[in-house]
Amino acid sequence: MTSPSLSVLMALDSMDAGGTETHVLSLATALIHRGQSVSIVSADGLMRSRFEAAGCSVFLLDFARSNRAEQALQIDTLLQLMRDQHIDCVHVHQTPSGLLAANAAALLGIPTIFTAHGTYYPSGNLKTILGLSKEVISVSAPVQQYMERFGYASTVIPNGIDLQEFYPAAGSKLRGELGIAEDATVLVYASRLAWGKATACDTLLRAMKDLHRYGWHRLQLIVVGDGPKYQAIKELAAFIEEESGETFIHVIGQQAQMRECYNASDIVVGTGRVALEAMACEKPVLAIGNHGFFGWVEPSNYGEAWSHYFGDHGSYSAYSRYLFANEIAEGCRDLDRLQAIGKEGRRWIEQEFHAEQAAELVMLVYHSAIGHSR
Numbered sequence: 001m002t003s004p005s006l007s008v009l010m011a012l013d014s015m016d017a018g019g020t021e022t023h024v025l026s027l028a029t030a031l032i033h034r035g036q037s038v039s040i041v042s043a044d045g046l047m048r049s050r051f052e053a054a055g056c057s058v059f060l061l062d063f064a065r066s067n068r069a070e071q072a073l074q075i076d077t078l079l080q081l082m083r084d085q086h087i088d089c090v091h092v093h094q095t096p097s098g099l100l101a102a103n104a105a106a107l108l109g110i111p112t113i114f115t116a117h118g119t120y121y122p123s124g125n126l127k128t129i130l131g132l133s134k135e136v137i138s139v140s141a142p143v144q145q146y147m148e149r150f151g152y153a154s155t156v157i158p159n160g161i162d163l164q165e166f167y168p169a170a171g172s173k174l175r176g177e178l179g180i181a182e183d184a185t186v187l188v189y190a191s192r193l194a195w196g197k198a199t200a201c202d203t204l205l206r207a208m209k210d211l212h213r214y215g216w217h218r219l220q221l222i223v224v225g226d227g228p229k230y231q232a233i234k235e236l237a238a239f240i241e242e243e244s245g246e247t248f249i250h251v252i253g254q255q256a257q258m259r260e261c262y263n264a265s266d267i268v269v270g271t272g273r274v275a276l277e278a279m280a281c282e283k284p285v286l287a288i289g290n291h292g293f294f295g296w297v298e299p300s301n302y303g304e305a306w307s308h309y310f311g312d313h314g315s316y317s318a319y320s321r322y323l324f325a326n327e328i329a330e331g332c333r334d335l336d337r338l339q340a341i342g343k344e345g346r347r348w349i350e351q352e353f354h355a356e357q358a359a360e361l362v363m364l365v366y367h368s369a370i371g372h373s374r
Helices: 019-033 048-053 070-086 097-106 121-129 141-149 174-177 195-213 231-243 258-261 270-282 298-306 319-330 335-352 355-371
Strands: 007-014 036-043 057-060 091-092 112-116 136-137 185-190 219-224 249-253 269-272 285-287 293-296
Touching: 007 019, 007 097, 019 036, 019 048, 019 355, 036 070, 036 097, 036 195, 048 057, 048 121, 070 097, 091 097, 097 112, 097 121, 112 121, 112 141, 112 355, 121 355, 136 141, 136 355, 141 174, 141 298, 174 258, 185 195, 185 258, 185 270, 195 231, 195 319, 219 258, 231 249, 269 270, 269 319, 270 285, 270 335, 285 319, 293 298, 293 319, 298 335, 319 335
Parallel strands: 007 036, 007 091, 036 057, 091 112, 112 136, 185 219, 185 269, 219 249, 269 285
Antiparallel strands: 285 293
């Protein structure tokens, strides 16, 4: 017997371009393909039009305010929204949006599902949101283990990748727009420029300086992402280029169309969802995350890469400009091998991380949560 359609409310801090937002977009798209109704409540952002194009009902609410009176008004707004949209379950991913949405859902007896995307949540907020959740999803085994330290079991459901959104494509207008020569070897580093990922980016820029000093003049780096360290990274890039007398670092901020960025590259440096999206685009990945350095992702270490979440939740080494430079140089000495690794990566994503498979697992969690609460 076919399960009845659900009305799901997803809460986000904003619709800016980032890993969590892209995760929610891929999941929402897959759920809508399955006949579910998906509403998004969030502050505005670069990806709003893409949520709307996917078929989501979008409601704008700025969760950044901390005034208690304003939060009370926001909860009233959320209560009315949940009633009007006949919401069956609320799916949250971040704070503060998750805390407010979960509190409103509790007042109406609507179950909340929380997806933990990492180990970076403030412990007080995390404990509260876990306590308000009927079901918890972890994006990786290390995150699941972290949730267990707080006394909560969770279901591991990997980030689902929309393979119609992320795929290899020849040619890139981005390279031309940035004035990058056709024969250049292009690295793309993509992440939110905060926490360890900003430190990794800083280290990578210094490694690029070393590589150019030792004759790797065809190497170009595109840095994609925004965050509190964006200006510091941009200033460091300008300083390195001035000192080197060359232009080879392009800091371009957040981008709504990440596929264009991946397909502009020969190599992607990143972690977590960035690694998965890049592999879907057949790009070789040098995995570096919040925890440290993992290395090249290839068939022989797929299991380890996944268990470490590509350097976010485990690693083999601390950040080092000399290590980064050496690994990049070794990879660039055999670009044909890296291309072959990229093609294998696409096949792995198709088998293990398809968005439709993830949506099916999430639907099981939704029905479990509703069954526990009704």
